[in-house]
Structures are given as structure tokens and as C-alpha cells.
Amino acid sequence: MSDATVDPRFKRTAPRRPMKLSWSDERVRAIFWQVLVVGIIVAIIWWLVSNTQRNLEVRRIATGFGFLQREAGLPIAEHLIDYSPTDNYLRALIVGVLNTLKVAIVGIFLATIFGTLIGIARLSRNWLVAKIAGIYVEVIRDLPLLLQLLFWYTILQGLPGPRQAMNPIDGVFLSNRGLLLPWIQWEGAHTAALLAAVIGGVLTWMYSRLMRARQMADGQPRRVWPLGLLLVLGLPVATWALLGAPFKPDVPSLQGFNFRGGMLMSPEYFALLVGLVTYTSGFIAEIVRAGIQSVQHGQWEAAQALGLKPGVVLKQIVLPQALRVIVPPMTSQYLNITKNSSLAVAIGYQDIVSIANTTLNQTGQAIEGIAIIMAVYLSISLSISLFMNWYNSKIALVER
């Protein structure tokens, strides 16, 4: 309970009574209980810590994070930064964190799109569409994620080998080695173009804020999209062209017993991504549906009666109200994807849990290994929470 709602008059009329050393004084009781509970907890922790210290001495297990500088010697199949088994544990763990982020970020992105589509489909006026979406949500949410991951992984492993790979579209191969997609040979110019797109996006955002401020001042709506399009698309294309417009397609092809070229999604990563996205989109669909349904019908009708176009009704009237209901539970789903990505260890995708687990098995330093896992997830969870809370406060209803 916050004190903000307390009437100031009550504060004035309640003089502080002197504390009596008696059981009937509420403050004495409060202090007694707090001292008791804290004392018990401290005693338990002290007992556990002293046990642990003795056990560590008896078993001659080293403590501290010195092992991070030692050579890891553990092979990691997928790494976003350069890595070889001769690198130290610290680098191996960073590779693990990046792998976790890789699957979590892509998963959050895809699950949001997919879940929103299914949530809207559940409200479709077409009975068949609504029914299929409903069945999907019900079935997906009632099966354990781990079971689904193992299921997808088994299916991917059961696919034919590279020589009989499924080839639905030219340049796309699906085999037991994973999914191969055509890509381009990445060069500095592409990185620069990507950077330019980000800068263009930021500039567009600033421009639209400026235009909005001017509109607030004189009431004249202004077009943002022509310059925005130029900044977001034109700037990167221009950068890319200036740097010589390199473009070499990297289409995978079968050579001998394996593929060459292209971008490979390993079966482990692919199964984890498919499992996480299908599972979480079932939950997101329900959140989106509830959010849309929470906007009363009268809001649609009133907006239409004002003569607003359907697109404007959705953007200016319905979405802002629905988002207020959607964002808080969506935050916990994003946190869930991140935490659930730890199930990667069951199908052999080397995320932070998998690598930290190998580390603690190799070094025997269980406490440090688990502390690392927990610290990584706590900081990821905290960052997502902070960002989503900021976003939520931005869209929250401004009350008087």
C-alpha cells in the first residue's frame, strides 16, 4: 500500500505514541517477528554455507572464477563470434550467451508475428478459420514444450540425408543436416548498408516527432512517409551503391556428400526455434485475442460514426486501447521464450545452459557454473522487463 493516498489530516492527528516494551504494542511485535524470521533465515544460510565450505575442502574442489581463463577444450558447433576449442572458458560462455540471445530474439520476433496472426484468426468471421486457430491454440498449450522440442528434433533427424534432401524451392534444402537457405556473400558494404538503415530509421523517428509537434501547434497534418521511405530505404541503397554495390548470391548446392555455400540452420537450432515459436505463439494468440476483445464494440462504432477510415480507426482508436491490455502479459511471454530457450540443452543446441553445464562437469565447480547461468538469465530478464515497463508506461492510460 502506498502512502500517497493517505489523507494528510490523518497524519496530523496521529501523534507518535512512545514505544512500550510490551507484547500489546504492535511495533514491538513487528520487530520481534522480523528479527525472528531474519534470524532463522540467516541461520539456515549460515548452516548451508558452512556445510558447503567443509564439503568443498573435503572433496578438494577449487573455488572462485579463476577457471574462466583456462583453456576450455570444448567444441562448439555454432558460434556467432570466432571460437575454437583452444579458447578459454570465458569466451566459450560468451558464445553460449550469444547463442541464447540468437534463438531468443529471433523467437520473440517470429512468435509475435505468428501469435498475432493466430489471435486475429480466432476472431475471424469465417468459422473454419476461427475453429482451426482455436484448435491450434488448445492443442499447443496443452502439451509440454520439452515434448514438442523432442518431437520436432526427431522429425528433423528422420529427414533424408543431403543427397535426397527435400528441395521445395530452388536453393532451399531441408535434410537431416538442417535447413539451408540461399544467402549473399557478406561484405563490408552490407554491414554499412545495414547501419545506414538503422540511422535512417532513427532519423525518420526524429522527423516524425518534429512533424507531430508542429501539427500539435498549428493543427496541420503533415506527411512523414515520403522522407521516411527515402531515409529507411534510399539511404542504405545509396550507401551500398557508393561502396561498389557488391552482390554475389551464395546459393547452396550439393557437392559430393554434403552441401556447399548458403546459410545453414542446424537441426538443433531449427527444432528449438520451431518449438519455441509454435508453443509461445499459442499463448500470444490468446493474449492478442483478449486484448482485441477488451475494446468495446462501441469504440469501433463511435469512430466510424465520426467518419474515420477503417485503417485510422484501427491505428488511432482500437490498437492504443488493446495494447494497454496486451503489453503486460506479452512481457511475461517474452521472458518465457528467453527462459524456455534453456531447454536447448535437451536437444543439444549449445546455449549458455548447455555450455555452462559442460563447464561445470569439466571443472567440477558446480556453484560457479550455476551462478553464471542464473546471473545471465537474471540480467536478460531484467533488461526485457525494464524495456517493456518503459514501453508500457509510454502507452499506459494517462489519467488525471
Next chain:
Amino acid sequence: MASDTTLTPVTIPAAPIEARNAPISVVGPVAWARANLFSGPVSTAVTLALGYLIIRWAIGFIDWAFINAVWSVPNNQTQACRDARGVGACWAVVTEKHRFILFGTYPYEEHWRPALACVVFVGLYIVSAMRRFWRKELALIWIAALTTIGVLMWGGVLGMPYVAQERWGGLPITLILSTFGLAFAFPLAIMVALGRRSRMPAIKAICVLYVELIRGVPLISLLFMASVMFPLFLPEGMNIDKLLRAQIAIILFAGAYLAEVVRAGLQALPKGQYEAADALGLSYWNKTGFIILPQALRMVIPPLVNTFIGFFKDTSLVLIIGIFDLLTAGKTAIVEPAWQGFGVEVYITIGLIYFAFCFAMSKYSQSLETELNQHRRR
């Protein structure tokens, strides 16, 4: 002149006009289909495309799952299954291994005991779901049922041979982990939720720290902690069984999440209820036990059931630390070379078991929600 004219009586036809059926374009299946399936060109196209895909996939699935399926093979000769690879399912792996999947390595001739334990579990769930049993005696029923299950599983009395915990496996483990987890996590959650709303800063801080810490990390990290760190915590010579360690981790995990659900109920209760109880001069525990909790818990029953479903599914994570629950048993059943590669069939079967439990719970939660919200509807 008008006064001279007499009104001539009009004869009204004796039989009233028969009520006619509404035209077929307004009611009936045709009208329904027009409104819900073919209401416009886009809708029609979507319906036709989806209908085509559903029929095609349904035929393909029926072919695979029933028509071309191999239902049993003579003593582990899986050649028939390998021949049917890709065109038909090999349910023989389930026929052959179902006892192992359900009961793990429990002694074969004693399988009736875990089976009976599962029946007791299901009975316990059904009794707990009925509103007429929602009173204090329910706690006694729970204690009796859980004791019965313990006796059945361990044995050692009534002529049943003792079975060590390491040999338990399959469905009973899943049910034990989730049910015992719940039975212990729920009281813990209530205490933590009350503590988080306490006016005593130290107690509040401890509860906040516990809840946020647990909710910030994945369950796996707690399970790893239970499997590799717990042994270090205990004094020498004292050893806790692996199953019990996992159970403690699940209780701690579930407690934090349930506490947040309970706290939502405590917050949703109008302040007047707290003030009225204070005005009556009730002590804190009387106020909480008689006024606050009964109302607050009732409000959050549907989200509580949803959280239970989540835990039931999450117990499958013990696979990662090598405890023999339903999913682990299924995964182990296909390790044998003869049965390798038939994982899909096994996972579908296990999925059906999980689905049956979770679907029942979710339907129950939905019906409860409508029932409990009846007074709000107008």
C-alpha cells in the same frame, strides 16, 4: 348520417394462419454456411483452400496412422516397421513398450501398484474438483490419498515387497512430482503472498527477493542446482534422494509463481473488506483466515488452475537431470537399437496422455470461471 349506419359484423376466419418456416436463406445449415463460410469472395476462397488442405492432410494422416500402420510385431523383429517407414506408423513400439513407458523400471509383476497409485491420483483430482468437497475435510482426503500412494509405491507392508525409489518411473513420477509439488507449494505461496503485502519491511524484502529471484531464472537452473549443488549444501553423511531434491526444486519454483497469483487475488479484494475486519477487532490471522483468504482465493481459482497446468507440463523438465518421468521413460524406450527411429509414434502417445490431463484441467478452469462469475453477469 354516421349514426344511422350500423356496423356489419366481419367474419374472422376460424383457423389462424399457419406459422410458416423462415426461408431457407435465413435459417438452417445453408444459411449458416453462407454467413460463416462463404460470406464473400475472400472468405469463400479461404474456406475452399483450407478445406482442401484439411481433407488432404486428414487422408494422409489416416493412411499413416491407421491404414498403413503396423500395430504389433513378433518379439522385437522390427523389420515390418522399417519397411513401412514413411508410409505407415509403427504403433508396435507403443504396444511393445507401453508398460515401460507408463511405469519405467518398476518390477514388472508389481505394475499393478503404480497403476493403482495413478488411479488414486486421478480420483483425488476428481474429488478436489467437485465444489461440494471444498471444505476443511478435503485436506484429510489429500493426506489419506497421498499416504495410500506412498504405501503402494514403496510397499514393504501388507505383503507387498519393498521397491526402492530409484526403480520408480513413468507416469506415477510425473503425477507425484506435480501433485506433491502443488500440495507443498500452495501453502508456501500463500505465506509468501501474505509476506509480500506485509507492513514489516524485512519480511516484505525477503518475500520480494525470493519471488523475483526464482521468476527471473529458468526452472532448469533450479533443477541443476538440485542435482549438483544440493549435495554440497548438506553435512557429510546426510544424503537426500535425487527425486526428493528435484521435488524441492519444483516446490520452490512453483511457490514463487503461485505466490504472484495469490497476491493478485489479495490485491483485487476491495479495501473495505480489510478495514471491516480490522474494525471488528479481528487479529491478523483471524482476519486473514476468515475474511481475506476465502474471498481472495476464490477470485483467483481460474488463474490458479492455469498455473497448475503449467507445472504439470513443466515437471517434464526433470528429463534433463535424468529423473525417470513419463517423458524420460518414452525417450529411453526408443534408445534400444531395434526401436530406434520410432520416436514420433512414442511422442504422439505421450503427448496424448499429457493432453488428456491438461485439457481436462483447462476445460474445468473455463467452466469454473463461468460458474464463479455468475453473480457478475446481468
